[in-house]
Amino acid sequence: LSGTRRAPPGAPSPGRLSRTPHPAEATRAGKPPGKDEFLDVIYWFRQIIAVVSGVIWGILPLRGFLGIAGFCLINAGVLYLYFSNYLQIDAEEYGGTWELTKEGFMTSFALFMVIWIIFYTAIHYDFAPISTVQSKGPFY
Template sequence: MSAKNNNFDRKIRTDLNDFKSIWVRAIKPNSEWNEKDDFLDVIYWSRQVIGIVIGVFMGIFPLKGFIALALFAVINCGIVYFYCTSFQSIDDEAYGGMWEIIKEGFMTSFACFLVTWIIFYTGIHFDNVSQKIMH
């Protein structure tokens, strides 16, 4: 039983070291990515954070409608494009082209954005919205 626990503890430590290594490479410019999936995981999870941050911002400042949706797409894709080409200087052909990188995690990021945007917009500006409906 003790050997089983040691293997489990060793696996957890290895996974944590891999996790730290990936995120250290993510914030270091021009990192070398031996595993394509590691870089795509960084893009995916970073994009979720970007979606939430943009949702909070657009919810606090009452942006709404098509302009807010288009602005989200431009900002989100622009940040990912800049990160890949300028900060990491990756060869996009190794990942199937820039379009494959740009669309990695976009829809889940969009969902995170929508939920956050709706919650913050409604929570902060509910009085304004309800007054417009009443009149």
């Protein structure tokens, strides 16, 4: 009896942080992931998809509706496959398929647009000098 207390089994050691398990790990362990943790994973997964697709769309000379529609389809499709096939969760526990599909979509869309514009402009924009022809004004 030295007077020191031991942590209960399964508790993190003093000075160590506990790690939130990935939803796939929790599902494989037989317990469903918590709603907040799972929605956080979906949110950040979307941000990663937005950055990667923005870089690819910017390097490839994709423009206009084709680029936007492609991003929306890939973003929604990859996420749907992730939570329905890979994690095999019941979407109704998290508010339904539509709630999971739209979670964090607008922020990922905005991030995608910014990255796409930056990369497209940096790679494909022609930085020609401005014309030195002087305008005589609208009333000349």
